[in-house]
Amino acid sequence: MTAPPAPGAQLRHGRVSLALSFFVQGAVFALLVTRIPAIQDRYGISDGLLPAFLAAVPVLAGVGSVATEHLVKLTRPSQVLRWAQPVVCLALLATGAVGSMAQVAVALAVFGLSVGVLDASMNMLGVSLQRSYGRSIMLGFHAAYSLGGIVGASLAWVGAHWYLSLAVLYGPVVAVLVPLALIASRWFVDRSPGGGERTPETCEAGHTATTAPVAMKLLLPLCLVMAFAYIGDSTVSNWSAKYLQDVLGSSEQLATVPYNVYMVTTLLGRAVGDLGVRRFGAAAVVRAGTVVATGGFAVVAVAPGAWTGMAGFTLLGLGLCVIVPQTFAAAGRLAWEKYGPGASDSAIARLNIFNYVGFLIGSPLVGALGDVWSYRGAMLVPMALVLVTLVYARSFGSPEDGYGDDHERPRTADVGRGSNGL
Incomplete structure (x- = not known):
């Protein structure tokens, strides 16, 4: 038995771009969860009502994950991820910028649904890319997520230390992360039904046959x-x-x-x-x-x-x-x-x-x-x-x-x- 050949440039670019996606997601999620007290104060959410708001996010994320199972039968996971990530970022911005409790409830609902789609499609790409590499790289993607979480939590600390409003904190971060995510998504690599790299051409020719x-x-x-x-x-x-x-x-x-x-x-x-x-x-x-x-x-x-x-x-x-x-x-x-x-x-x-x-x-x-x-x-x-x-x-x-x-x-x-x- 022989070791697999070194991964080509397309796979290497796909690995870097997906790691960036994991990093962005880690930062965005940390910016939300570490500023929950500030969100509660801004919109006057009572202690009794707060658990319902918080529980709704993972429940809707589960719904989003279920939906992703069906979405990837119609299109490539990379396309699902490419458009889910900006939605998550914009939902974070809306959480800090809207004007009422009802509006922040909608923003958190959108955040939850899109996070479920994002998490599922992101890990789909990670697993398929790992198989194409022929060696373990999945932990590295999650390391990028952890690094993003540390960066996001640090930014949240800066916002709290300098008494920045949520909109002022989230606005510049989202303005950087959305273009970064969209640019990185150009190099995502899917997997073809035959087992190789799944390009747009091979996917259009028969991605439904892989389900x-x-x-x-x-x-x-x-x-x-x-x-x-x-x-x-x-x-x-x-x-x-x-x-x-x-x-x-x-x-x-x-x-x-x-x-x-x-x-x-x-x-x-x-x-x-x-x-x-x-x-x-x-x-x-x-x-x-x-x-x-x-x-x-x-x-x-x-x-x-x-x-x-x-x-x-x-x-x-x-x-x-x-x-x-x-x-x-x-x-x-x-x-x-x-x-x-x-x-x-x-x-x-x-x-x-x-x-x-x-x-x-x-x-x-x-x-x-x-x-x-x-x-x-x-x-x-x-x-x-x-x-x-x-x-x-x-x-x-x-x-x-x-x-x-x-x-x-x-x-x-x-x-x-x-x-x-x-």
Whole structure:
């Protein structure tokens, strides 16, 4: 068996352009979620009504993901992504610039729907491009998302520090990101029914022939892994500051640090994660990430003080960061192998829904358990859920060497396969 040839210029350009798309999405999403208190104050949204506003976004994002499964039967995922991303950016601007509560509700609804379309189509392109490359590159795309999240959160901090209005904060950012996204989209690379690069010509000639139904039974283990990973992620994003301050007795300033550390370690873990997948296989990397994340939750639950708690959140970032990208990659591979090329897009659209399921469940679950039990005990629940990933780790690997393209590779180059059958 021989390694695949080096990717051509079109694939390399496609990789860079898609990474830019992931970066833009990370920045935009961070700019929204980190300024929720400011949005609430601007439009007079009550504490009782705010959860309904926040829950509507992931619910509608799930609807958008379902719609994407059908959209890509009519056109290429790259076209769906190309026009969904500007809509997301403009919806962010509208969220900070409209004049009433009803109008911001519409803006958030548009944001939610378009985010679902964007997330699904973006990961479809990532998985197909990874297959064309013949080696793991999916974690790198999600590293770009994490970098965008750090940049977006930093811009949000600048806006809060200088008391900028939401419109003043969002306006210049959107003015830069929309042209950037549209220019980058010119180099997106789809995949053809025959397995090569899917150009507009090959897609028009027969993209509908690549579509195929996917049984949810095949995807169920990965759907659970996705949901549990996002329960863990939402626990950190929603409760780390409160946990450090109220349970571990940190200062208000120190309580803001864990999530920033979590984001940085997520970026670092994803930046090097593809190398681990190429060397050890996806199943081994996911197992290792699961063990590290479980250990992070355990450290947080028993931490005697704030600094130990921050060490636990650091471990969480290093562990959780590899699971979601590899879950998308594994779903695309399983559907491709069982149903054919087009089934990969359908599988990813369905799997993406459980991203939002985990996001919806995680925060209220930990909050409810913290109120009726204790917040230390509440940390053990997402820990146990993430640990379940070990049961399903075989879904990330396959003993066969063949990749489904016109060539084969050494096992260490496999994407979504563990060595020695892991």
